[in-house]
Amino acid sequence: MLCKQCKLHKENKKNFPNHVAIIMDGNGRWAKKRNKIRTFGHKEGFKAVKRTIKFALQNKIEILTLYTFSKENWKRPKLEVQSLLKIFLFALKSEIYYLKKYNICLKVIGDLTSFNNELQSYIHYVEKITFSNTGLILNIAANYSGKWDILQGVKKILTAIQKGYLNINQIEENTFSQYLSTHQLSPVDLVIRTGGEKRISNFFLWQIAYSELYFTDVLWPDFNSYIFQEAIDYFSTRNRTFGGLVQDEKKI
Ligand code: IPE
Ligand code: IPE
Ligand code: MG
Secondary structure (H helix, E strand, C coil): CCCHHHHHHHHCHHHCCCEEEEECCCHHHHHHHCCCCHHHHHHHHHHHHHHHHHHHHHCCCCEEEEEEEEHHHHHCCHHHHHHHHHHHHHHHHHCHHHHHHCCEEEEEECCHHHCCHHHHHHHHHHHHHHCCCCCEEEEEEEEECHHHHHHHHHHHHHHHHHCCCCCHHHCCHHHHHCCCCCCCCCCCCEEEECCCCCCCCCCCCHHHCCCEEEECCCCHHHCCHHHHHHHHHHHHCCCCCCCCCCHHHHCC
């Protein structure tokens, strides 16, 4: 039997986001409120990640992008960075069974060269074994930044021009999109940011030109299916005109 949301999704696909991207913020404050160290909040944040993936699967969201570590997050104390990377590796190792069972295809975008060999090889391994899965694309943005993505795209496109594969006059928006780390993914429909800040923090830049944005004060470890549903309900009320007009206004 289809759940209420799945039915809604099937009946009204155009008002349902295919690609949801989340800026998972607020772990540190969540821990501080409980007189715990920040790492405690990151561990609890991993539980919220699992809940979020479950919701995405149940609701047949096609792509879920999670912003887990920004290029700027290296500025944090060494111990915190180490523990974040440890949680990432632990999550990859411990969730392989779940990824297989629920037919999830894992992708990781970002500058992976800064990670140690073990983490890099594990990422490539999990990407490889889940490559053909079709249940959900789980796209993890790790050591990612929107500016980095645009720059690496520019470098790649310049190399293609230098080698004669591409002519400068052929570069359209769609062509350039093919050189970004998100080239295999459909456009981002909805961005959710938890933790109360109303900023993008160098997450997707090019990719969110026409995304709907949903901000909540809820701290990431408290994120749950109700809040996810609220964000989707908000999305479904938006008129996405992409610079055009809604159907009724066109008649005038
Ligand atoms: C988000 O939570 C997790 C990462 C940035 C890795 P924070 O660690 O930024 O938590 P706050 O914003 O300080 O509460
Ligand atoms: C954004 O959170 C990055 C991630 C969630 C991975 P930050 O806590 O790093 O962002 P700022 O510093 O508040 O902008
Ligand atoms: Mg933060």
